[in-house]
Amino acid sequence: MKVSDYIAEFFAKKGIGHAFVVTGGCIVHCIDSLAKTDGIQYIPVQHEQAGAMAADSYARVKNSVGLAMATSGPGATNLLTGVCCSYYDSIPVFLVTGQVPAGQLKRDSKSRQIGFQETDVVSIFESVTKYSALIDDAKNIRYELEKAYHLATEGRPGPVLLDICDDVQRANIDPKELKSFVPPKEEGKRDYILDKMGEVLELLKNSERPILIPGQGIRHGNAIESFLKLADMLQVPIAPTWGAMDFLSFDHPLVVGNFGVTSGRSGNFAVQNSDLVLAIGTRLDTHETGPRVNTFARGAKRVMVDIDESELEKFKKMDYKINVPIQADAKEFISVFIESIKDFPKKDISPWRERVNNWKEKYTCCLGEYYDQKEKVNPYVFMRELSKLSPDESYIIPDCGGNLIWTMQGYEIKSGQRLLTSFNHSPMGYAVPGAMGAALATDKPIICITGDGGCQMNIQDLATIVYYQLPVKIFLMNNHGHGIIRQTLNTWLDKRHNAIGKDSGLAEPDLVKVAEAYGLRTISIYDHSEIKDKVNEVFNFEGPIFCNVEMKPDQVLEPKLVFGKPIEDSAPLLNREEFNANMIVPPVD
Secondary structure: EEEEHHHHHHHOOOOOEEEOOOOOOHHHHHHHHHHHHOOOOEEEEEOOOHHHHHHHHHHHOOOOEEEEOOOOHHHHOOOHHHHHHHHHOOOOEEEEEOOOOOOOOOOOOOOOOOOOOOOHHHHHHHHOOOOEEEEEEHHHHHHHHHHHHHHHOOOOOHHHHEEEHHHHHHOOOOOOHHHOOOOHHHOHHHHHHHHHHHHHHHHHOOOOOOOEEEOOHHHHOHHHHHHHHHHHHHHEEEEOOOOHHHOOOOOOEEEOOOOOOOOOOOHHHHOOOEEEEEEEEEOHHHHHOOOOOOOOOOOOOOEEOOHHHHHHHHHHHHOOOEEEEEEHHHHHHHHHHHOOOOOOOOOHHHHHHHHHHHHHHHHOOOHHHHOOOOOOOHHHHHHHHHHHHHOOOOOEEEOOOOHHHHHHHHHHHOOOOEEEEEEEEHHOOOOOHHHHHHHOOOOOOOOEEEEEEHHHHHHHHHHHHHHOOOOEEEEEEEOOOOHHHHHHHHHHHHOOOOOOOOOHOOOOOOOHHHHHHOOOOOEEEEEEHHHHHHHHHHHOOOOOOEEEEEOOOOOOOOOOOOOOOOOOOOOOOHHHHHHHOOOOOOOOO
């Protein structure tokens, strides 16, 4: 059997329905084998970066493993940004790169390159993959495929890469003679969690203002249903991380809103005034805590559950205390938690819930006055209206930059909808290939939200969307430049605007004409009066469509933290009387 046929069959048997590929001299055998194998289809994308990002989104939507393939040298290195998306968000993606024949590898030679387009791919990728290996012997193919697949999906998931020499791909093997990989036995942590649960329950018993923070690790652990049961039993206010915003609808009575550097005031006031934080499946990164970590939930006891011990240990270096760190899988922890509180006496925290609900009602991100804007479209108004009009069970995929933050602040998620993006690496250019991968993974409606800057980064794969007639609805939040950086320059560099727009050297093509050149139906929204009819027109159109939403170049993000302040004190700053009235925990000087 040819090795490349064995590889294709391996992925097909794992249930991976699509592989995102860019062809090249050292990967043609694998792509040819995909073409001959039932149960898997290759999708030729226009850029390897887009292929890696599409595979990432595909894995998120299918709740399985994504697959991308590229040739040696530049083909492999072009994958890197997309692989980082998967690594930092813990997404299981399998990358297969072609390599020059084994006899042309430089190995220990001090020569920079021997084989044409040879690059030491493993060394480049090993810091952003769970496993990265060179396959220069056909006898190792089964062992390495099985090992890499196991590592991609076990524990904290993540991307893996096999760099396979061209002569290995075309070699013949007898599958019966191949060595297999036997994964180590996994031991549960039930006794360890039970031991920790005593501390958790003691803190919960004494808490007047608890807050529950779910993270994306709950989804990775297939524990959303269990979490919802736990939340219903606890009846504690919930401030989800961005990766968990779609667990519950925006209007759920326990949801106060997300929190962090670029989140609304309600979630930040709730977290910062709590006396107990129950964080499950989140690593509490600095975008959530703020850069001054020691100001985060400073009046609270902190329980943090994470499968990765290093995420718990990092706070020691920050001189920040997690009172009860628990290294455990979210599903196993939640299961024990549910059992432990069946007969646990509920404490009356209704005054706290009432205060949290008041914050949610008072500090909406879409102010009534925004609707009075006459010139162009206010993004907060647009997001609120888009969320009203979007179909149930939609997948919403924003990009990076202002459009992402407006989405996270202003889009009011419905029950059954899903919101995903590259949350931690957050590169411009994720949304278009992300929407492409999602559309191949599900038949549910796909809403792509991007900015003019991010759209340019992977605009070439509009061609792929049109070729396969993927019914993606693309909304371009067009502020004619890098708006979030404009706001940063206003704060940090005395409004010296460099490299952010047409007036400072950044070229600005007509993206509507570009979309039309790719074969997309286009539509534009110029003011608030057009939003409802034109958004409905977009959703009623059967195929892919590109909707340009015209905004002011100086449109700002509000609220947004100014560096140095704790997350409850975002700009524009509230007057001190109002701010202090919202603080139960003493404000930071």
